[in-house]
Amino acid sequence: MSGGALQFRPDVKFVRASEITPELLAGEGIRGLILDLDNTLTRWEESKAAPFAPQWVKSLRDAGIRMVILSNGLRDKQDTVSRALELPLVRALLPKPFAAGFVKALEVLELPREEVAMVGDIVMTDIWGANRLGIRTMLVDPLSPRDFPGTKLWRALEVIFRLRRPSGRKRSR
């Protein structure tokens, strides 16, 4: 597969974000995470963090992992969850997969992109956007089957082109 097509595949895949442990990140040389919100940290239809999220975020924070939320979702929900989890939030003029939000997130983390991974549930926004910038990518299954209507197109592309399969590539760091 060409490098171009690999931009639409995650490096690794998990069922949910809580499988991403401090030990796993240390082994990969990752010191910071950019976190998607809807269906990664919360169910789409709920405005509160998923039950696993507070303890997971705390375990990473205690291990020195820096985190920031980058979401295309609703502002009120972003504010509520970022406060509840005590995580910084970045907003950009253009949504993922455009680069602006990822660039801002890297600035908040104050880490080189080689030491950062994106965690999200949608290939065409979270994964493609981060891959294009050389940020490592971790795909998770969506927490809820519900989503924004516009996401249906992304889901169809994921199925047709089998984009949710991890590429298994190891990046230099």
Ligand SMILES: [Mg+2]
């Ligand atoms: Mg999402």
